[in-house]
Amino acid sequence: MSYKTLKKSSKSNARLGLLKTVHGVIKTPFFMPIATRGSVKAVTSDELKELGAQVVLANTYHLYLRPGLKVIKKAGGLHKFMNWSGPILTDSGGFQVFSLAHARKITNRGVEFKDDVSGQKHKLTPAKVMEIQKVLGTDIRMVLDECSGYPVSQAKALEAVDRTTLWAKQSLRYRNKKQLTFGIIQGATDKKLRQKSLEEITSLPFNGFALGGLAVGEPENKMWPIVGEFAPKLPDDKPRYLMGFGKPHQIVQAVKCGIDMFDCVIPTRNARHGLFYTWKKSASISRKTFYSELRIKNSQYTNDMKPIDPCCDCSTCKTYSRAYIRHLFMAGEPLALRLATIHNLAFYLSLMKKMRSAVSLGKL
Amino acid sequence: MSYKTLKKSSKSNARLGLLKTVHGVIKTPFFMPIATRGSVKAVTSDELKELGAQVVLANTYHLYLRPGLKVIKKAGGLHKFMNWSGPILTDSGGFQVFSLAHARKITNRGVEFKDDVSGQKHKLTPAKVMEIQKVLGTDIRMVLDECSGYPVSQAKALEAVDRTTLWAKQSLRYRNKKQLTFGIIQGATDKKLRQKSLEEITSLPFNGFALGGLAVGEPENKMWPIVGEFAPKLPDDKPRYLMGFGKPHQIVQAVKCGIDMFDCVIPTRNARHGLFYTWKKSASISRKTFYSELRIKNSQYTNDMKPIDPCCDCSTCKTYSRAYIRHLFMAGEPLALRLATIHNLAFYLSLMKKMRSAVSLGKL
Numbered sequence: 001m002s003y004k005t006l007k008k009s010s011k012s013n014a015r016l017g018l019l020k021t022v023h024g025v026i027k028t029p030f031f032m033p034i035a036t037r038g039s040v041k042a043v044t045s046d047e048l049k050e051l052g053a054q055v056v057l058a059n060t061y062h063l064y065l066r067p068g069l070k071v072i073k074k075a076g077g078l079h080k081f082m083n084w085s086g087p088i089l090t091d092s093g094g095f096q097v098f099s100l101a102h103a104r105k106i107t108n109r110g111v112e113f114k115d116d117v118s119g120q121k122h123k124l125t126p127a128k129v130m131e132i133q134k135v136l137g138t139d140i141r142m143v144l145d146e147c148s149g150y151p152v153s154q155a156k157a158l159e160a161v162d163r164t165t166l167w168a169k170q171s172l173r174y175r176n177k178k179q180l181t182f183g184i185i186q187g188a189t190d191k192k193l194r195q196k197s198l199e200e201i202t203s204l205p206f207n208g209f210a211l212g213g214l215a216v217g218e219p220e221n222k223m224w225p226i227v228g229e230f231a232p233k234l235p236d237d238k239p240r241y242l243m244g245f246g247k248p249h250q251i252v253q254a255v256k257c258g259i260d261m262f263d264c265v266i267p268t269r270n271a272r273h274g275l276f277y278t279w280k281k282s283a284s285i286s287r288k289t290f291y292s293e294l295r296i297k298n299s300q301y302t303n304d305m306k307p308i309d310p311c312c313d314c315s316t317c318k319t320y321s322r323a324y325i326r327h328l329f330m331a332g333e334p335l336a337l338r339l340a341t342i343h344n345l346a347f348y349l350s351l352m353k354k355m356r357s358a359v360s361l362g363k364l
Numbered sequence: 365m366s367y368k369t370l371k372k373s374s375k376s377n378a379r380l381g382l383l384k385t386v387h388g389v390i391k392t393p394f395f396m397p398i399a400t401r402g403s404v405k406a407v408t409s410d411e412l413k414e415l416g417a418q419v420v421l422a423n424t425y426h427l428y429l430r431p432g433l434k435v436i437k438k439a440g441g442l443h444k445f446m447n448w449s450g451p452i453l454t455d456s457g458g459f460q461v462f463s464l465a466h467a468r469k470i471t472n473r474g475v476e477f478k479d480d481v482s483g484q485k486h487k488l489t490p491a492k493v494m495e496i497q498k499v500l501g502t503d504i505r506m507v508l509d510e511c512s513g514y515p516v517s518q519a520k521a522l523e524a525v526d527r528t529t530l531w532a533k534q535s536l537r538y539r540n541k542k543q544l545t546f547g548i549i550q551g552a553t554d555k556k557l558r559q560k561s562l563e564e565i566t567s568l569p570f571n572g573f574a575l576g577g578l579a580v581g582e583p584e585n586k587m588w589p590i591v592g593e594f595a596p597k598l599p600d601d602k603p604r605y606l607m608g609f610g611k612p613h614q615i616v617q618a619v620k621c622g623i624d625m626f627d628c629v630i631p632t633r634n635a636r637h638g639l640f641y642t643w644k645k646s647a648s649i650s651r652k653t654f655y656s657e658l659r660i661k662n663s664q665y666t667n668d669m670k671p672i673d674p675c676c677d678c679s680t681c682k683t684y685s686r687a688y689i690r691h692l693f694m695a696g697e698p699l700a701l702r703l704a705t706i707h708n709l710a711f712y713l714s715l716m717k718k719m720r721s722a723v724s725l726g727k728l
Contacts, residue, residue, distance in 0.1 A: 037691070037692075037695045037697060038688075038691065039692055039695075039697045039699045041697060041698050041699070042698040042699055042702070043699070044683075044699065044702075044703075046683075066691065066694060066695055067666065067687065067690075067691040067694070070667065071666060071667055071687050071691065074667050074669060074687070075669055075685065075687060075688070081685075081687070081688055081691075082688065083683050083684060083688075302431065302435060303434065303435055303438050305438060305439055319408075319410075319447050320447060321439065321445070323431065323435050323438070323439060323445070324402070324439070324445055324446065324447075326431075327401070327402065327430065327431040327435065327445075328401075328403055330430060330431070331401045331403075331430055331431075333401060333403045333405060334405050334406040334698060334701050334702070335403045335405070335406055335407070335408065337698050338406070338408075338698070338702070339408075
């Protein structure tokens with residue numbers, strides 16, 4: 001068994017656990033910084049390690065197109081190529097292909113799309129996605145699924161559920177012992193479809209399960225009922241992954257629903273736009289208001305010599321003032337992106353650590 | 365005396381020395397990485413220190429406009445603002461103002477210009493430039509001068525020489541003991557004008573002297589006669605600075621002419637465009653061919669798993685392959701800028717170190 005629960009909260013569905021991979025054991029719940037193209041934007045893998053990142057997420061689709069498998073194979077796999085010795089999860093690329101709505105054709109055999117950089121046509125099938133990820137040599141492989149988006153008709157959402165199950169079964173033929181393979185549950189915001197997808201996918205021998213197709217534009221009052229009902233229904237003895245999710249207070253909420261794994265562009269993308277997450281003094285992470293958003297471009301920070309977050313001990317906060325970081329943003333200096341990304345990742349990774357500690361102490 | 369010659373080459377005009385500033389002693393000859401706006405693009409001051417940078421160059425004009433003096437004053441000076449504890453030289457901004465040809469008006473009183481970001485009108489006078497640099501608290505202040513550019517009529521070049529001398533005299537009223545103040549010699553590519561400017565400026569009690577207005581577009585066969593004749597004529601007991609200069613083999617040549625100080629955007633700007641400097645194995649720095657230029661975007665590096673420069677021990681070369689760095693450039697990943705900048709600065713700083721060693725051993 002690759003996953004082990006160490007402790008369950010008595011106050012919520014939150015759990016503390018360990019996920020074993022070839023490149024190391026990951027403490028759950030955890031957050032994966034996004035390295036879509038084999039690089040977390042503006043930071044090095046050494047910095048990620050210092051920040052306490054346990055695992056990063058890269059994208060099968062993007063790496064398959066550029067630099068291509070030949071290069072990564074020659075490098076000896078993605079870990080060596082990008083100089084990251086810890087675990088890597090690769091998303092299948094299904095979500096990315098489905099986002100390019102006008103450039104794709106989906107059949108039961110797979111998905112055809114046009115690379116908008118080279119103009120070349122490509123095809124991804126469930127088998128090919130598994131084989132690409134085998135070459136990448138990543139620790140956790142996600143199967144090809146169909147993400148139905150929002151809004152979507154029930155008929156279309158059903159079609160996506162059926163195709164996702166069909167593809168999941170095909171993908172399992174490509175299992176191997178070095179890599180974990182995760183199944184994905186679809187069904188949009190329809191509880192009956194979610195139940196059907198959950199039953200079909202969790203009946204298959206995957207190493208972990210993900211809720212996909214959430215946080216794709218639906219209102220929170222349609223999303224939370226799905227997370228709240230289906231996270232706890234995911235197998236107890238396997239890791240549970242809520243894909244592409246979320247803001248800090250949403251991650252806390254999802255951990256309480258029983259989710260173990262997260263990835264999201266929010267901390268890194270917002271950092272690059274000058275939006276920082278900061279801790280509120282002595283606020284419990286159980287409250288929605290445990291953090292603030294600081295928009296560094298606001299003029300109030302022009303003369304502010306305090307660090308971004310006086311409660312944070314990341315290298316950005318230990319070294320630079322709000323005034324300096326604001327100046328870098330206003331002047332378009334590339335160092336801004338890096339200092340900002342480091343702080344927001346420190347915030348997210350520290351949030352996960354606090355949650356693990358809270359579950360361990362029976363406080364979440 | 366702030367400057368001391370330790371050794372003179374018997375084979376050329378090259379010299380080895382020490383330049384004392386409030387923020388530390390600098391070994392000459394040296395190269396100053398460019399931190400125009402208080403940040404060497406994409407790298408931190410900690411990395412600069414690790415790279416062995418002794419001193420950085422910032423720009424009076426740029427910092428005066430953004431973030432403005434109020435902010436830097438509140439931070440306690442530029443050193444604290446940008447987290448750089450070593451010496452800083454500030455260029456006067458004269459060169460920048462004169463590059464904005466259509467947005468300026470020059471009189472003997474100073475120069476008026478329009479900030480093309482805010483649209484606001486500003487005026488720089490010799491006195492104001494000194495006072496701004498006093499607030500910045502930098503170690504070496506350059507006076508306001510008039511750079512005549514290339515091509516230029518003799519009449520215009522003479523006017524620039526006269527105005528530069530007038531302004532130099534005015535600037536000297538603002539000397540102080542904490543900051544070194546350097547005079548600048550103009551005269552375009554005209555030897556008579558250069559001689560006049562040199563005599564006028566070096567008769568004044570500056571702490572060091574610069575040749576300005578070179579490498580501004582003139583062909584090399586008009587530039588080298590000026591450097592070759594006037595570098596050795598600069599006072600022997602003061603540091604000699606060739607502004608905005610140059611390619612690696614040109615820097616070696618200028619050191620042989622007796623120059624001690626350099627700054628240039630070439631290593632950092634070229635890095636950001638994917639052009640790397642690499643050492644040729646066992647080639648002497650006295651030869652023009654001691655280095656190569658590697659353009660990482662060329663397709664030949666797609667599958668190249670060697671470091672940028674196998675002879676280099678910078679963090680980029682110790683950690684990442686050409687194939688990976690090429691991928692970062694082709695994918696537009698911001699990490700590319702940083703890894704590239706680190707390598708090219710390592711090359712330039714190592715070149716300066718090799719030259720100091722060569723002069724010390726009597727080999728340059």
